[in-house]
Amino acid sequence: xxxxxQSPRHKVTETGTPVTLRCHQTENHRxxxxxxxxxxxxxxxxxxxYGVKDxxxxxxxxxxxxxxxxxxxxxxxxxxATSSQTSVYFCAISEWGANTGELFFGEGSxxxxx
Amino acid sequence: TQLLEQSxxxxxxxxxxxxxxxxxxxxxxxxxxxxxxxxGEGPVLxxxxxxxxxxxxxxxxxxxxxxxxxxxSLHITAAQPGDTGLYLCAGAGGTYKxxxxxxTRLKVLA
Numbered sequence: 001x002x003x004x005x006q007s008p009r010h011k012v013t014e015t016g017t018p019v020t021l022r023c024h025q026t027e028n029h030r031x032x033x034x035x036x037x038x039x040x041x042x043x044x045x046x047x048x049x050y051g052v053k054d055x056x057x058x059x060x061x062x063x064x065x066x067x068x069x070x071x072x073x074x075x076x077x078x079x080x081a082t083s084s085q086t087s088v089y090f091c092a093i094s095e096w097g098a099n100t101g102e103l104f105f106g107e108g109s110x111x112x113x114x
Numbered sequence: 115t116q117l118l119e120q121s122x123x124x125x126x127x128x129x130x131x132x133x134x135x136x137x138x139x140x141x142x143x144x145x146x147x148x149x150x151x152x153x154g155e156g157p158v159l160x161x162x163x164x165x166x167x168x169x170x171x172x173x174x175x176x177x178x179x180x181x182x183x184x185x186x187s188l189h190i191t192a193a194q195p196g197d198t199g200l201y202l203c204a205g206a207g208g209t210y211k212x213x214x215x216x217x218t219r220l221k222v223l224a
Contacts, residue, residue, distance in 0.1 A: 031210050040123070042202055043157070043214035050210055058211065090156050096210050100145040100164055103204070103212060105156025 003027055006091050006106040014114050019078040021109050023091030025071075031094040031101065032074040034058075034066065036087040037108070043090065049074055081113045116141040116207045118215035126221045127193055135188045135218045137203035144206045146179055146186045151200040193222045 003026030013019055023032060031050055035043040035058075045058030047066040055066050063085060065077045078085055089109045094101040118139045127133055137146070145164040149157035161170050163179035163186065170177045174197075176189040186203055200219050207213035 033211065035214070040216060042118075042120070042217040043204075045211060045213065048211050056209070059213070092156070094210075100147075100162050100206060101210070102147075102159050102162070103149075103157070105158075107154070107156055 004091060004093055004104060004106040006089075006109045008109060009107065010110050012112045012114065013081055015082055016080050019081050019111065019113075021076045021089055021091075021111070023074045023076070023106060025074075025093050027093055027104070028071060029093040029095050029104075030071075031096065032068065033092040033094070033103070034064075034074065034076045035090045035092065036060065036085075037090060038087050046076065046089075078111075081111075083113050085111065086113045087111060116143075116205065116213050118203055118205055118213060120201075120203060120215040120218050122218060123216065124219050124221075126223065129194055129222055129224050130192050131222075133190050133193060133220070135190075135201055135220075137186045137188075137215050139184050139205060141205070141207070142183050144183070146183070146206070147204045147212065148177055148186070148188055149202045149204060151202060157200075157202055190220075193220075195222045195224050198222050 005024045033048040034046040044060045049055045049068040091106040092103040147162045148160045151157040161177045166181045166183045168179045174191045203215040204212040
């Protein structure tokens with residue numbers, strides 16, 4: 001199994017509070033991703049990173065920010081959590097070659113915003 | 115915006131039956147992948163297809179990439195309870211990122 005650790009695995013918070021989710025990898029992969037998973041929507045890309053300090057927005061980036069100061073860590077921050085951000089968040093890592101790359105996923109972080 | 119629509123959304127079948135799951139888009143993808151996800155876990159890659167018209171087989175699973183590289187299908191022969199899970203297609207949607215489909219939740223009854 002790819003070495004990907006997400007923390008925390010479960011979190012309950014209140015509306016308006018800041019939340020940071022951490023993704024840590026031991027594979028030295030260049031690309032890292034944050035997805036959210038909600039019923040009927042599959043996985044939706046929030047932000048991704050293509051190198052240290054290099055990040056870009058995904059499909060549903062509003063209300064989220066990310067940072068990557070080291071190859072192994074990719075942080076997802078909700079500056080002021082809202083109930084619509086209740087979801088399961090997955091981190092993934094990848095390397096790419098010839099138009100394709102396999103995504104390896106963490107076990108997910110379940111966030112509940114009350 | 116690139117979108118991938120999967121059908122059906124839910125599927126409940128008896129052990130031994132065959133089934134096909136579809137993944138459709140109006141966009142062209144350079145490659146397409148299928149993942150399977152079990153409860154409480156992250157998705158796991160089943161296959162990658164990169165050439166229009168390509169067919170790949172993985173035991174009882176057959177994957178096809180459309181000629182125009184806009185759609186794909188997953189066919190399972192003689193489904194087993196162990197095939198139960200959420201099946202997700204994902205298309206390479208530009209710069210080093212994959213766009214996922216809406217998912218098909220399969221339940222195979224013994």
